[in-house]
Amino acid sequence: MKEQLSQGSMVLKKENNYKNNILKKILKYRILYLFLIPPVIWFFVFGYIPMYGITLAFRDYRFDMGLWHSPWVGFRYVDKFFSYFQFWNLLRNSFLISFMKLLIGFPAPIILALLLNEVRIAKCKRIVQTVSYLPHFVSWVVVATIFTKFLSPHGGFFNDLRQLFGVEPIFYLGQARYFYLTVVFTEVWKGVGFGSIIYLAALSGINPNLYAAASIDGAGKWRSLLHITLPGLAPTISILLILSVGNLMKAGFEQILLFQTPATLTVSEILETYSLKTGLREGNISYATVVGLFQSLVSMALITTANYSARKFSGTSLW
Numbered sequence: 001m002k003e004q005l006s007q008g009s010m011v012l013k014k015e016n017n018y019k020n021n022i023l024k025k026i027l028k029y030r031i032l033y034l035f036l037i038p039p040v041i042w043f044f045v046f047g048y049i050p051m052y053g054i055t056l057a058f059r060d061y062r063f064d065m066g067l068w069h070s071p072w073v074g075f076r077y078v079d080k081f082f083s084y085f086q087f088w089n090l091l092r093n094s095f096l097i098s099f100m101k102l103l104i105g106f107p108a109p110i111i112l113a114l115l116l117n118e119v120r121i122a123k124c125k126r127i128v129q130t131v132s133y134l135p136h137f138v139s140w141v142v143v144a145t146i147f148t149k150f151l152s153p154h155g156g157f158f159n160d161l162r163q164l165f166g167v168e169p170i171f172y173l174g175q176a177r178y179f180y181l182t183v184v185f186t187e188v189w190k191g192v193g194f195g196s197i198i199y200l201a202a203l204s205g206i207n208p209n210l211y212a213a214a215s216i217d218g219a220g221k222w223r224s225l226l227h228i229t230l231p232g233l234a235p236t237i238s239i240l241l242i243l244s245v246g247n248l249m250k251a252g253f254e255q256i257l258l259f260q261t262p263a264t265l266t267v268s269e270i271l272e273t274y275s276l277k278t279g280l281r282e283g284n285i286s287y288a289t290v291v292g293l294f295q296s297l298v299s300m301a302l303i304t305t306a307n308y309s310a311r312k313f314s315g316t317s318l319w
Contacts, residue, residue: 056289070286077290086269094270094295097251100180102244105188109195110237114229116196117203118221132193140190144258147186148173179264183255198240199233206232238316246303249295271295 026033052067057077059070081087112132119125135143150157151172159169172178206228214224253272260268271291279288303318311317 053289054293056286057293059286061285061289073286077287080287081290081294086274089266090269090271090274093267094249094251094272097180097183097256097270098248100184101187101252102248104184105191105195106241106244108188108192110199110233112192113196113199113203114225116200117229129193132196134193135190136194138190140254140258143186143190144255147182147259151182173259173261174263176264176267179259179267183252183259183268186259187252187255198236202233202236203229234314235316238310238314239318242303242306242310242318245306246299248302249298 056067056070058072058074059067060073060076061067061070065071084090116125116128119128149155151159153159153169153171156169158172162169170178172182210228211224214228219227249271251270251272253270253276256268256270257273257276260273272295275288275291275295278284278291307317307319
């Protein structure tokens, strides 16, 4: 009995010491903690308070009654969404576009960062970095306009090349079979440079003595890449992969909406664009909320599963 009491008192002392250490650190760095106040307020106002709007999925929203007084209707709009004849098509398009972007777009920044890391001419490296970063800062409206001009059957760059070789022009954005290629290519072109910044930062944190030791042992570039560089990047890759898997149901609302044409609706209509059309164009706010809520729940399930798998197999996770 005495031993149990002594063990309990020791545990309480450890907990008190731990709490005291935390309080001491907070007081010591109190000025730095003040910088957390603006983002906390931002997330509370724009992230947590609007979450009450989820209740719209279970209300029959009326503009004259507002959010607080619209009548409850239970799962009426949930049933309506799941029984919608295009439900599986929306789900397939959203997942397929996101998966292709992940499959091709995720390793692209890693490859670019590895290539840039091997460039020894500083000026050349800076030029390549600048050119690859610039598309990220161009809005999707401008990107869509540029590629629409390039892909146009009348005066478009690619169709002009086809005509030089005696081939008839193609309306790329008007054919469903070219839609996925266009979307994935523009996504990679726009984001590969900016995405490589994180991996370049991770590469700079790898101890250069490891490479020196590897070269002494006779390891070449490929062995150093496999046994030093990639293991050094593994934690960063794992975290970003978890976040990317969590966004598998978000195919890119703005990009899809701008590249979408009536001829490609069968492969381009996704949950986000469908939610916009039903919510704003048709005024069915409650139904659109159900679509967004479903997308968020699926994303939460995906990121939770990815986080659990990463923690189990690699030891790296978000939480």
